[in-house]
Amino acid sequence: MRRLACRRTKANYRELSKVLVSILASQPECDGDGNGDGIVDRRDVADYDLMRDLSQGQSSWYDLNLDGVTDSSDLTIVTGNLRHKCPKAK
Ligand SMILES: [Ca+2]
Numbered sequence: 574m575r576r577l578a579c580r581r582t583k584a585n586y587r588e589l590s591k592v593l594v595s596i597l598a599s600q601p602e603c604d605g606d607g608n609g610d611g612i613v614d615r616r617d618v619a620d621y622d623l624m625r626d627l628s629q630g631q632s633s634w635y636d637l638n639l640d641g642v643t644d645s646s647d648l649t650i651v652t653g654n655l656r657h658k659c660p661k662a663k
């Protein structure tokens with residue numbers, strides 16, 4: 574019985590991994606687009622400010638360089654990509 578449960582768990586894990594990989598592949602990276610709407614614009618700057626305040630500078634959706642803090646380095650990524658249209662999802 575335990576062996577069967579283990580096989581099911583492994584099969585479920587493999588299936589979930591496939592789904593996750595396909596989801597990740599369907600959303601191309603877009604530097605500076607913290608809100609994921611497909612364009613980097615002043616809304617991202619406003620959302621960056623909001624998320625920095627709400628997170629009190631800790632990690633947030635706008636921790637774009639993934640260093641664990643939401644700070645001016647992340648804002649630089651947003652402002653450096655303003656008006657950039659993101660690649661379309663597949
Ligand atoms: Ca955006």
Ligand SMILES: [Ca+2]
Nearest residue numbers: 636638640642
């Ligand atoms: Ca950061």
